[in-house]
């Protein structure tokens with residue numbers, strides 16, 4: 001499967017994470033093609049990643065075995081309509097990573113016979129620790145499903161969802177999720193500075209603590225609540241901070257934030273898929 005050529009339409013943040021991850025996992029840069037309207041982005045990818053680049057989206061379609069649509073959801077309709085005829089003619093597998101653009105809209109724009117895998121990756125793909133949920137439309141053959149899965153599995157964990165609606169929840173949980181952990185790190189860093197630590201010490205301690213907590217959570221069969229209790233000595237320091245979090249509605253705040261992200265994904269499907 002690593003012999004296939006992969007094209008990215010849009011070479012921004014998420015595409016860069018995937019491309020870097022694919023190269024780190026053994027894909028040759030020559031197998032990867034990227035198009036973007038931003039010359040600086042293409043120049044940087046050519047210079048640093050040695051991948052093939054073009055400002056011509058159609059040239060990418062002509063060159064590859066599978067195309068990843070990695071532009072902003074707001075312009076996906078225009079791009080899909082622009083590329084539909086070439087994609088159909090070549091019977092190309094399309095992988096869309098766009099948040100909030102559903103299979104119905106993609107089929108309407110690209111053609112109802114096109115094989116489309118809609119997925120939701122996340123930026124830790126950059127360090128081969130991505131998490132991606134995928135959904136295939138009925139046109140996707142077994143080998144095409146394997147091809148899509150192999151690309152995303154090269155950069156982390158993959159799971160298939162049979163119910164496409166679950167991708168809205170996945171977007172709220174793992175698609176946007178890295179930002180929540182960065183937000184917590186950001187807030188902890190500000191607090192650490194207030195407590196008198198210098199920036200370098202604060203950042204290092206927080207990074208290592210986040211890594212350690214994630215590793216324990218991954219390696220342990222126990223729930224996050226149980227793992228939290230292990231840190232919380234009765235009458236000690238953690239109890240005080242956890243009580244402060246909980247008295248200020250931490251769980252409900254997280255729930256509201258994830259519901260807001262899920263609802264935005266649904267709203268985008270309705271707004272952007274309308275025509």
Ligand SMILES: NC(=O)C1=CN([C@@H]2O[C@H](COP(=O)(O)OP(=O)(O)OC[C@H]3O[C@@H](n4cnc5c(N)ncnc54)[C@H](OP(=O)(O)O)[C@@H]3O)[C@@H](O)[C@H]2O)C=CC1
Pocket residue numbers: 009010011012013014015035036037038041057069070071072073075079097098099100120121122123175176
């Ligand atoms: N960032 C993330 O963590 C995740 C993003 N996604 C999805 O990935 C997609 C891309 O997101 P992200 O990487 O963050 O966005 P970016 O804006 O970083 O990347 C999109 C790139 O596409 C370029 N572009 C604009 N118009 C065209 C065009 N006509 N042809 C080719 N390229 C074009 C943009 O250039 P310019 O900036 O000049 O407009 C930009 O470089 C979105 O659909 C998003 O929902 C999914 C999961 C996670």
Ligand SMILES: O=C(O)[C@@H]1CCC=N1
Pocket residue numbers: 099171175176
């Ligand atoms: O914020 C967004 O819309 C995209 C999708 C998930 C992460 N970034």
